[in-house]
Amino acid sequence: MKHPDQWALFGGTPSFAQPLHVGQLNLPQWDQIEVTFRGIFERQWYTNHGPLAREFDIAFARHLGVKHAITVNNGTVALMVAARALGFDQGEVIVPSFTFPATVQALSWAGLTPIFCDVSPETHTLTAEQVRPLITPSTVAIAGVHLWGQPCDPEALAALAEEFGLALLFDAAHAVGCTHHGRPLGQFGDMATFSFHATKIVNAAEGGCIATNDDELAARAKTIRSFHPGEQYAPVDTRINGKMSEAQAGLALLSLAELESNIAANRQRHMTYQQRLGELPGLRLLTPATHDTSNYQYVTVVIDGERAGLCRDQLARLLDAENIICRRYFEPGTHRLPPYRDDPALRVLSLPVTERLCRDVLVFPNGTPMTEDDVSKICDVVEALLAQAPALRAKLEQVA
């Protein structure tokens, strides 16, 4: 066991020679990519609703068990197009602050006003009980986030949306391959949006998708996605270039084919993290409910600094020096970022759970290139650091 002076932050050698990041890339084999890309170059059809983009639309719709999957060039554009497709020029949307800022910014782009709602300390997502008191005559929609692939109270929010005649949108960027009572999360809400960013479990380098069972919303979203004259399915006022390229669609198809095996490997690593870190005092690792399945991409740990002996920021700093690059998602919370933090109406906003999670959540590295040994070694380091917490706290104060 290292002496407190021997940790990398205080001049020692890092536990890992190379940095291990949270978003480990799930990449198909190069020879498969080569075959796919040769096909694109042979056809000389690089974008504008090419055969691979159309194939991926169908493959992803089938994967989710929805009528329509409308692929776009990233998850943020998916949210923007979905928000426009709802057809409101103004109005309030109830949304969590505890999310990637894109969720909220996309609503602003679409001309809607975000109303921040606190989240459940158990699931880190909105609940119907928290949303209900925020509904006003100006509310037009609820935008939930299936954060970390955890279902965002889908049935209760659907009932609430129906009771008040609101649209229900889910940001499912984290939720490819996740199910709730056996149903893929893309089936819930009027629309669900996905991201195929390089760091997500299905990696198209960049990419996104809107899933819906509603023919009218699908027609509007498909029309908004493209300026192509042949892609006009519904009357809409604004359009955007959100088309997925053939290169992206080719990668997305290869990545989707590997989804099950990537989930299985993520799950193994997640279980190791769970067994090792879940036992440590003051650490709570988020795990799916018994009736849900996850893609296990996010190893999300809530750290009670009092009980653990080190607070989240102290632990993150020590781990960072060891080349274990954890992420402090989402700090600061979206309500503390421009333009929202400057909105006088938001100054009095109280989001106690969000504030606490912004302070205490640490997400650990996971993804295909990592081995079980990497995970064990990370857990060894965390365990050793926490065992030396009092000495390390004193040393941290000196280097502060």
Ligand SMILES: *Cc1c(COP(=O)(O)O)cnc(C)c1O
């Ligand atoms: C990644 C992500 C997005 C945005 O997706 P991009 O493809 O990066 O634009 C939106 N919401 C959440 C929760 C995300 O994690």
